Amino acid sequence: MSVDVLTFGLNHVSAPVAVRERVSMPLDLLKPALDGLRSAFGSSVKEAAILSTCNRTEIYCAAEPQVSERLPSWMAEFNRLEAGSLQPHLYRYQKNEAVRHAFRVASGLDSMVLGEPQILGQMKDAVRVANEAGALGTTLHQLFQRTFSVAKEVRSQTAIGAHSVSMAAAAVRLAERVFGDLSQASVLFIGAGEMIELCATHFAALNPKQIMVANRTLERADLLAAHFMAKTMKLSELPDKLADFDVIVSCTASSLPILGLGMVERATRLRRHRPMVMVDLAVPRDIENEVGRLADVYLYSVDDLGRMVQSGTDARRAAVVQAEAIIETRVQNFMHWLENREIVPAIIDMQQAADRVRLAELDHARRLLARGESPEVVLEQLAYGLTQKYLHGPLAALNQSEAAEREQLLALLPRLMPGVSRRR
Known part of the structure; x- marks a missing residue:
């Protein structure tokens, strides 16, 4: 059975955050997921890697083609969802796509x-985990190495990343829409990962009145807070201190909401209904969706920020055309490599068959020499024997072929046997 390169999953275009958060996998869950995938499909899945971020969860496979039909059921079952519930949001690509x-x-x-x-960094993490899990082989290893190379080429040769409006900058803009000048605002960051650090950098540039970092472990919070002259607190202190903050930005790896409706309701009462901007960049979400219904709370999800950011991409559209051209060339190069790999077994078989003929004729020549035959005669017989066996296959195929097949064989002869020209 042939093996294809397959990609399967959902992203911010095909699925809302309410769906994405149900299949999102933190890094420590990727290895168990890969083990479960390979156990479920057996030898049908030769290699696999899983990429899961706030905006996408995707499976990359080197697998038998029919696997793509069964992946939706596996993903639903692994995430304890109803069969078919993900189907409207999924996409599947095979081979060059x-x-x-x-x-x-x-x-x-x-x-x-x-x-x-x-x-790019998230994809490299996914590949590292897949490699550590023993789920990568030659095909996906080559695919991802070329993927990283293409990404570097696109970023170095086009302006695709120039003047990007980041999610962090978008969060600042949303807060400014509500409060205007943020110099008198108190800002709380929940989490201490890369996205929170980016957001903290943008907000700190506006010199807010107070910056606080809340995290499950204070050591990481302290490390981040030191960069921004900020204070820290434990997540357990949130119920008592939430009302002190005008802007809350949250992005943790929690599988359950950290800020519930009841906690935020109490905070708004203590604030005497002064507005509160809440930005939830986590998938799964850190803030219960019902919080957005409160009159004094402006709740924004990662999808809301994404829609805002999209409006600032016009200046880079021209670079997309150039980037797509680079990618198309590299896709063709990879497919050529992949197709060549498919004929490797046939090449090995041909080499092994030729080697058997060589050894048999050489053994025969040695026996003749041992009996005292003239070396010149033995060499002549060796050359004749090799030539006849070399020609036996092509000649037999031509003699046994019918008209249409014979035409095809005759057309291929000059390519398979250099020096032979087709004559009428």
Whole structure:
């Protein structure tokens, strides 16, 4: 059975955050997921890697073609969802389309923020985990190495990432729409990862009245806070201190909401209904969706910021055309490599068959020499024997062929046997 490169999943275009958060996988869950995938499909899936971010969860496989039909059921079952519930949101790519998708994702062309650089690092993390899990082989290893190379080429040769409006900058703009000048605002960051650091950098540039970092472990919070002259607190203190903050930006790896409706309601009462901007960049979400119904709370999800960011991408549209051209060339190069790999077994068989003939004729020549035959005669017989056996296959195929097949064989002869010309 032939093996294809397959890509399967959902992203910010095909699925809302309410769906994406149900299939999102933190890094520590990727290995169990890969183990479960390979156990479920057996030898049908030769290699696999899973990429899961706020904006997408995708499976990359080197697998038998029919696997793509069964992947939706596996993903639903693994995430304890009803069979078929994901179907309207899923996409599947095979062969060159799958390769093109991988190249576009790594280059930032498929991102919510056109040209954003974080996705490349996230893809490298996914590949590292897959490699550590023993789920990568020659095909996907080559695919991802070329993917990283294409992403580097696109970023160095085009302006795809220039003047990008980041999610962090969008969060600042949303807060400014409500409060105007943020110099008198108190800002709380929940989490201490890369996205929170980016947001903190943007907000700190406006010199807010107070910056606080809340995290499950204070050591990481302290490390981040030191960069911005900020204070820190534990997540357990949130119920008592939430009302002190005008802007809350949250992005953790929690599988359950950190800020519930009841906690935020109490905070708004204590604030005497002064407005509160809440930006939830996490998938799964950190803030219960019902919080957005409160009159004094302006709740924005990662999708809301994405729509805002999209309006600032016009200046980079021209670079997309150039980037797509680079990607198309590299897709063709990879497919050529992949197709060549498919004939490797046939080449090995041919070499082994030729070697058997060589050894048999050589053994025969040695026996003749041992009996005292003239070396010149033995060499003549050796050359004749090799030539006859070399020609036996092509001659037999020509003699046994019918008219249409014979025409095809005659057309191929000059390519298979250099020096032979087709004569009428």
